[in-house]
Amino acid sequence: MKRPIVWLSLFVISFIVHAIISWRIGMDIDNSMNAGEIVEIHMTLADPPKPKPLERPPPEDALEFEEEFEIEPPEMLIAPQAVTPPPPDVPLALRADAGGMTGFELANPISALPLGKGFGTAGFGRGIGNALGNSSNRFAAYVSGLRNAGLDVVFVIDATGSMSWAIEEVKSRIHDIVQTVRTLVPAARFGLVAFRDQKDPEFVVRAQPLTFSTAKLRRFLDPLEAQGGGDQYEEIAEGVQAGIEESGWRAGARRIMIIVGDGPPRPGKVSGLINRIENFAAIGGTVSTLDIGPQANPGLIEAQIGRKIDRTLYRNAPLYEFQVMADAGGGDAATLDGDVKITKRLITLIMGEQFANEMRALLEVI
Numbered sequence: 043m044k045r046p047i048v049w050l051s052l053f054v055i056s057f058i059v060h061a062i063i064s065w066r067i068g069m070d071i072d073n074s075m076n077a078g079e080i081v082e083i084h085m086t087l088a089d090p091p092k093p094k095p096l097e098r099p100p101p102e103d104a105l106e107f108e109e110e111f112e113i114e115p116p117e118m119l120i121a122p123q124a125v126t127p128p129p130p131d132v133p134l135a136l137r138a139d140a141g142g143m144t145g146f147e148l149a150n151p152i153s154a155l156p157l158g159k160g161f162g163t164a165g166f167g168r169g170i171g172n173a174l175g176n177s178s179n180r181f182a183a184y185v186s187g188l189r190n191a192g193l194d195v196v197f198v199i200d201a202t203g204s205m206s207w208a209i210e211e212v213k214s215r216i217h218d219i220v221q222t223v224r225t226l227v228p229a230a231r232f233g234l235v236a237f238r239d240q241k242d243p244e245f246v247v248r249a250q251p252l253t254f255s256t257a258k259l260r261r262f263l264d265p266l267e268a269q270g271g272g273d274q275y276e277e278i279a280e281g282v283q284a285g286i287e288e289s290g291w292r293a294g295a296r297r298i299m300i301i302v303g304d305g306p307p308r309p310g311k312v313s314g315l316i317n318r319i320e321n322f323a324a325i326g327g328t329v330s331t332l333d334i335g336p337q338a339n340p341g342l343i344e345a346q347i348g349r350k351i352d353r354t355l356y357r358n359a360p361l362y363e364f365q366v367m368a369d370a371g372g373g374d375a376a377t378l379d380g381d382v383k384i385t386k387r388l389i390t391l392i393m394g395e396q397f398a399n400e401m402r403a404l405l406e407v408i
Contacts, residue, residue: 202271237281329371
């Protein structure tokens, strides 16, 4: 009797324990599900995350130019091969089979010049020898030497009162002068020196060093006025000194200085001036002079009064001092040669009076 009661008691106790354990497990599962639902609900109802705004880089400062800039080419465009150009008797480097010239080309408008049969846009052909003579070969060789070595030209100009018309012409034609010479020698540079009389209240000497920039030459010339003077002597010595010492000549380049005026240098300074010019010539420089005074150019007076005059009453030749300066500098002493413009004479003096015939055909287009 006792044994069934014991088994029944154990069964009841086991049932109760099992029920309690099952209830507790069910409660834990229910709590877990409720928590998951709450999390899911919160996940569902929560606002979606906002995308992070794109960060834009700060705007770059706009490029501003205070003024138009100029490009200054390098000082040495062509490696110099000689201190001075070849002498006139150097044979032409390139010759045509028929004895003319090849390899010497000029840009328009020079190519349109009616120099002779066989001349065309490709350069000087056989016909230029027929039109200009045998000196064409020497001219081509000379220009070839300038192209290899480079060309530096400085104009030393009297800026006293009597030179007003000349200053104005140089102002208006400086571009033509530069471009015409660069048709032959692209690596040419130009400089300017203006001189007046001693103790001039504005300046005695003013200089623009050698440059490739035509704009710089214009900026120098535009404010320049012909003023002062009063006697026949001018400070040419001071102008030449500035031209030699302040121009910035290139090593190896052909150096040409052209003095333009209508009065002689001061007597007490002539000796020192000639010595300075001789020293300049000894290092490869050349000094030429252009006398534009009325005594040397009666054609100027005829243009002013509108009729012919007796030219035997005029010197019709450069000042003696201008001739001495040119002799010391190994250059030419020139007048306007019957013309009333100085542009063509300046260009001819740059290339040399020995090539006047060749240059005459070139200068007909300006």
